[in-house]
Structure formats: C-alpha cells, structure tokens
Amino acid sequence: MLASGAATALGRYLGRRLNCPVLRGAGTASGLFFAFCLYFFRDPQRTPPPREGLAVAPADGRVVSVEKVAPPVELAMGDTPVWRIATFLSVLDVHVNRSPVAGSVARVAYHPGKFLNASLDKASTENERNAISIVLPDGRMVAVVQIAGLIARRIVCSVKPGDALEAGERFGLIRFGSRTDLYLPPGVTPLVSAGQTMIGGETVMAQLDG
Template sequence: MVINKEGLPYVFGPGLLGAVVGHFTKRKDLLYGGLLASLACAWFFRDPDRYPPFDRELVISPADGRIVAIKKVKEEKFLEQEAYQIGIFMNVFDVHVNRAPVTGRIVKTWHEPGKFLPADKDEAFEQNEKRYFAIERLDGTPLLVVQVAGLLARRTVPFVREGDEVLASERIGMIKFGSRVDIFIPEDKARVLVNMGHKVRAGESPLVLYPWQKK
C-alpha cells in the first residue's frame, strides 16, 4: 500500500509516541493504541494508482466518494456561463487524493477562507473554506474543480501550481480527514453520466461526456 507523503507525520507520529510512552510507563495499552492509530492513518492516507479511461471526451471524477449534488448553475468565478455542478462527498474511509478530471493546463488556483460545516450539506459549498483549480482541457474547454473543507477537514493541500500541465487522473491535491469536491463544466453540450447517490472513484469513474471542440 502506497502512502501519500502528506500523511507520513500522521502515520509515524502516533506509533512512535505510543512506543516511547509505553516503554517508559510499562503500559502496553498505550503502545497498542499508538500502533492502531498509525495503522488507521496509513489507511486514510493511502494513495493507490488509478488508470483513466482512454477517451478524451470523458470528464472523470476528481475524487472518491458519493454523488451528493447534480444541478445547473451560473458559474461566475471562471467559466462565466451556465454549467453543471457535480458534488462528491468523501467520507473518512475514502481515498482523499484528488485528481485531474481531464488532460490540460492549470490556468489558475486560489484559496477562499470560510466555515467548516458538514460537507455533505448544500450550504457547505457556499459557506465553507475552499480551494479552486481552474483547468483548461486541450481543446479549450474550461472546467473548475473545487476542494471544499468539511467538519473534520481543516486543510486543503495543492500539488499543482498555475501554469502546470496535467494528465487526466494525475494527482492535483488532497483534503485531510473527510470533505467534498465539486466540479463545474459548461452545460451546453455536456451529457451527465452519473446520478445522485452513485459511488465514484477518482481518476477512473466517468462523470460527464463533453464533445471535443474543434479549434
């Protein structure tokens, strides 16, 4: 099992602390507790390889989790047009590494402070802390991926910067300890392939079919 480097302090810290304290206090329960905490963190920060479908017109899921929102909105921060918003809720058992939904370029990324409401609630997207990734597909189609902090998650971690080129399914960031990721794509030609409640996998599950645009 591969562990993302962001999780290494959480993985080794509890085990080491439990071993030291348990040794000096002769309490095996502290040793075992530290080891169990380390194993739990190792599971949370696991980072398996993912393989996207070979279809450039598919927009794939940026996150593991459950579909909690599918709606048409006016996206004004980057797309500046009518768009589909698809929300994916990640619980603490899901892989929390987020991935690029298409092959393209990171046009812009920015952070927006906010609250820490439960991420599966509708108001969470509007009120919670967020990190945005504005992406342009190779054909010029704009997409917006938004990491939304939740009740337990207090930190979003970006792995890419403005101007970086990314491949579909490439790691772009993660959220620590349960949260939500939303994706916006122009509504005009999009065909949504998922329904509410569907379980999806980051880097593998198709969310939307969006025809390739001729330049």
C-alpha cells in the same frame, strides 16, 4: 503521522519496562490512530479510461448532488449556470484528488470559510475551499473545487497556473472528510446521478465531445 508512530513505540516500550498499564494502554491507542492514519493516507494506483474526451471523477466518494449552478466567482468563469457534480468523501474514502481532464491549469484560488458538514449543499459556498480552473485543448473550461468538511482542516494543492495535467493525475489532498465539486463546460451533461459511488481517476462523469 510519524509522531503517532513514535508515540506508539515509546508507549509500549515504557509500559513494558515500567510495568505500567496506563502507558501500555496509551501505546495501544496511539497504535490504533497510527494504523488509521496509514489507512486514511493510502494512495492506490488508478487507471483512467484510455479514450479521450472524457471527464473522470476527481475523487472517491458518493455523489450527493447534480445540479446547474454558476461556477465559483473566484475563478472568473462567468455566471452562466453549468452542471456541478458534488462528491462527498467520508473518512473511509481515499482522499487523494485527481484531475478530471487533461488540460492546463488556468487559475488556483483559495477561499477561507466555515467547516460545515461537507454533504450539505451550502458547503460549496460557505466552507473553506480551493478552486482550480483547467483549460481544455479546445479552450473550454472545467473547474474542480476542494472543499473542507466538518472534520477536515487541511486542504493540500500541488499545482499552480500554467501546470499541465493529465486526466486522473494527482493534484492534491483533503484531510479527514471533505467534498469535491466538478463543474462541467456549458452544454456538457453529466453521466452520473446522486447516490452513485465514484472511483477517483476512473469513473466517467461526463463525455466532453459529441
């Protein structure tokens, strides 16, 4: 992003000094890309619900599927199907990932893979991804998976096993279009459905207690 900003300034400066339309045009194009990067990497403040025992959205975007599947194998959470809520992030959505619950990171597992359209169901198993399991205070497990998309080529995760997370706390980022899957504990039913729009760190996706 800094390189884009520097290219913008240099292109415009040289374009004016040399009276070169090509350089001025290049400076304008770089400026537009720089503005897009600033917009894409925005990180607005979010306020999680004050009530405990909730799972909030780990990302902005649109829910593309809600179904029961086995948790990611790499997290060693067993093969009993649980509810998975898949959220697709377009390039216009905020791409900061947030913890859906308060708990302790149990495992972080990176898995290389393809770069299929993240809105496809098979992206959960075939695309490059980074899976995180979180232990709740009562011992139950929640998983959140960062999945690269058709354009995304970079998954950023800032947590490691043993780290404590609060609900809505930032833990990573996926650059330029992606998907985030949330796996709920057994017996917990989603409160959202396909087609709904999520606000990361704020939208309630499930009630964990009661």
